[in-house]
Amino acid sequence: MRSISRWMRRILAKVIEFCMKHAESLDPEELDAWDDDFFKMDNSTLFDIIKAANYLDIKSLLDLTCKTVANMIKGKSPEEIRRIFNIKNDFTPEEEQEVRMENQCALEHE
């Protein structure tokens, strides 16, 4: 229980920091710059904040964290994505080939 409450304290502190900054400042440019800095965090914290923002229903924070993750993953290949998130490839080699041909993936990125 102690490790969970330490996690909670750390994440909630970040969430509160975000909410307070966005409540007190109205300048979109200043907020953008602050957000860029705020999101320079390790992946574990980033995903913890997604969970917290989702649970606490803080839409603006959830949108921004999801966007940050999207930017992180959009340049990756499917194989890299599976590795990072420990996703099991449940396609057979034939099925995977069919999906890639169907979607012209072979022409891009790899």
Next chain:
Amino acid sequence: MMEEEMKQFASLCLSSKSTSAEVVISNYDLLSEILSYVPVKRLICFKSVSKQWLSLISSARFAMLHYRQCRCTSRTSAVFLESEVLLNKMDKHMVLINLNGESDQSHKNPFRYTSFSHDTFDPNKVLMLQSCHGLLLCRTGIVVTHVPRPLFHYYVYNPTTNQLATIPINWSNRVTIHASVLVFDPSKSPYYKIVFCIHSPHMCPHSRRFVIYYSQTKTWKTSALGSFIPPVYLAMFNFAYFKGSIYWITTSKVDKLVLSYNVDEDTLTTLPRPPEKVSSFIRRSFYFGESAGHLHIAEVFACAASSLDVYQLNPDHTGWFLKFKVDLYQLSKDLPQMRSNMYTYVDEYAFSILSLVRSREDFDEDSVLVLEVPGKVIVYNLVDQSWKEVHNFRRADNPRHWRWEINSAIDYNESLACVNTASFWV
């Protein structure tokens, strides 16, 4: 406590030593949220990550979520243009003109004629008729020399996902189709309709009827309006779809109006057309289309003044106001091929409007006209009057000779929209 619920959910599919990342990614709603910010092209590739990702990215529900997130930033990035294959003039292949220029290789032509292999005539002759928010309406394309006239197949095709739906036509080949309009608004519904304006043999020669196909139920309905006689000089194949209504513009010098058919309400109304520069001259070509929530008309008249006027439909849909003016004289100084062309009079400019792409934001800094002049396609900025070449027909291997044409280009928008939305809530 959320972490416990998350851990319980995740442990169904992952080991108990899941990281926060794994837990979030295994949550369908959170994964949807994250992926809704990823560009369409990358999402198509991500379909091969796992079966869950394939199912999510292919779902109609996710397509709508993604459209909502990205509509603020995405806009038409390319147009399809008919290419003349000199060997066989009957083959109307469409090439993709990338509006960011030829050096941007991110757009390979996504239209695959092989997907139409079951077409009863020739898949390579399939015609692209119209695009609507990423979906294309296509049709069997043949030279009509047969009597009785053969029955066409109509298709709805998403070139981004390579999904195809064949529309079941249930009328005889003696019915004449004067217009076919794909009606699709992903901000409102994942389903589309196709409105056909037809003439059946038993009707009097000038009257028409609307018949509508609903993709949600895969059924047909005849409009309660019944037969109507459209205004004279209304070319029904020149239309624009905008916010629930289909608009047609007359070329008559007497009835200066625009006909509007509201698809949901099944009503037909008229509104005045934009003012013509010089009403006694013939219309050479025009552009009529929607972009970023605005409807535009730009008409080119023979022997017109040296500027092109672009009108926009006003907010209450009762008339038009002048939105942009293009200084053709200035443009022709940089592009001398616009002058003295075999198809133009001595003081006319040779150009066609392929598309108009407005900025998504309120300020119009990136609003552009896509123009074809003899030999090339350019993108002209409507605000600062700068222009850049995005395609050169002489360098490319798709020759094309400019002449007066209407609707020769079709917008391409990347989209995840489903063409067969049987299971929307999955």
